[in-house]
Amino acid sequence: MNRLTDHLIIISFDCLSSSDFPIIETLPHFQTILQNGALVRNVESIYPSVTYPCHATIVTGNFPNRHGVINNTHLQPGRSSPDWHWFRDSIQGTTLYDEAKKANMTTAALLWPVTGRAKIDYNMPEIFANRPWQNQILVSLLSGSPRYQWELHKKFGHIRNGLSQPELDDFVLESTVHTIKTKKPNLLLVHFTDLDTQRHFHGFSSIEATDAILRHNFRLGRIIEALQECSIYEKSTIVVLGDHSALDETKAINPNVLLRKQKLIKTNNKGKIVNWHAYCKSCDGSAYIYVKNDHDEESINKVANLVNSLLQDPNSGIEKVLTGAEASEKGADGNCAFMLEAKKGYYFLEDYLGEYCKTITENDVTSDKKFTLATHGYSPEKENYHTILMASGKGILPGTHPSIRLVDEGPTFARLLGLSLGNTDGRIIEELLAL
Incomplete structure (x- = not known):
């Protein structure tokens, strides 16, 4: 050549x-x-x-x-x-x-x-x-x-x-x-x-x-x-x-807070994770949800019910939910149980303590670098x-x-x-x- x-x-x-x-x-x-x-x-x-x-x-x-x-x-x-x-x-x-x-x-x-x-x-x-x-x-x-x-x-x-x-x-x-x-x-x-x-x-x-x-x-x-x-x-x-x-964003969402409430993430009395059955891994504008054990039907069903309820909630910040197979078709990781796409103005963090959704201000960004005012990771569509x-x-x-x-x-x-x-x-x- x-x-x-x-x-x-x-x-x-x-x-x-x-x-x-x-x-x-x-x-x-x-x-x-x-x-x-x-x-x-x-x-x-x-x-x-x-x-x-x-x-x-x-x-x-x-x-x-x-x-x-x-x-x-x-x-x-x-x-x-x-x-x-x-x-x-x-x-x-x-x-x-x-x-x-x-x-x-x-x-x-x-x-x-x-x-x-x-x-x-x-x-x-x-x-x-x-x-x-x-x-x-x-x-x-x-x-x-x-x-x-x-x-x-x-x-x-x-x-x-x-x-x-x-x-x-x-x-x-x-x-x-x-x-x-x-x-x-x-x-x-x-x-x-x-x-x-x-x-x-x-x-x-x-x-x-x-x-x-x-x-x-x-x-x-x-x-x-x-x-x-x-x-x-x-x-x-x-x-x-x-x-x-x-894309600019003003709200950070933390699905792991909800996974913890469902006892899919377990913490000790100091708030440290000691075990997990499901976990939301941030990609900023999108996020993977992984289930540790592929054969854990109970955890898979809990996660499925949770993400469906988020999708139905207009204030959840979730625009779309893909299955692992659908994520793979888009070129993403097919090993996830689900892939979440945030609405414009929202992005994902991995906090599992505190609140599900936080409004971000410039003071937040100045005090803690995990917060941002614009991010990526969204669907290329x-x-x-x-x-x-x-x-x-x-x-x-x-x-x-x-x-x-x-x-x-x-x-x-x-x-x-x-x-x-x-x-x-x-x-x-x-x-x-x-x-």
Whole structure:
């Protein structure tokens, strides 16, 4: 298979929405991509539309129930901060970076989700110290490329302020520019989360979100400039994409409160979970309900009655209920008993003590980071909920296209590099490519 580009640079601006296009099209560095490249105004995300499943889909071309990353975090009932799907072994099957490595291409990834311990030449995975005894720098070093990361830390670590934004993305940017200039990778994956963070804590259309888009324009310009400075710009393809959109919300709902009342979650006198028969696992705008034992008919029936009553209640915040089989048909985890979809304005948390529904204020968000003012994870069928893709450079056919799916991106990126991801859920979007 012929190769269409020498260097594929994939830039993920987390939570970049098709609704952002009126701003994007006015910004100079985004204009550089748009004027000479391809634009897809509406990219349909996956279910659940949260960051880790989305990024696993982008590099595999498969839905979550096939690549295995069915949520951001693992099912760990009662743990206040569950572990994330940080590591490559969460992904079933091959990936874009695996195939590039097999073809002796140089690969690099910066804060790309689900790349911990992946076979990537220059890897700074997205992972954080999730336990009090862990050290952030050490956790990262041990999960990626130690020498490479240590070099970046020495050069640019002063820019960071823990995991706070926009400093984290500023650190990632300088690391990306340095990597382009010194490593000239054939495949570079970079993930920026500034916009997603601002939308969570300030709202979808907030001034803070707009400011993050402006910062992303600057970051894109620096990356373009780096490619030009090391004389690989003409041989490169730049892809700018989002993974999901977001929707404003004001109410958090906690089905686990009701499951506990039904004695499907059992706690001790300190309020800690000691056993569970059913548990609601949040995906933010949607949620899985798992029953621990598939043969526990009593618990299954209790859960079924509960979710049906919620669906009938106009104030429950539940828009739709899917069975496990129906969830699987949408590409989500078929091992759940049910999947719940929240109405606009609502999202799910996993609290099992306190109230079922809580109205969220800005003070709540300031005092406790589990609360947000905008979120994602909703069904990709939600109205005005698409993300976006832009691409320019070698191998790209300029033009505007109405829509594709997130699962189509991986096979298309593989084709640019003359690679194949095999039999995928997505297809190669040949209309984007100068074949």
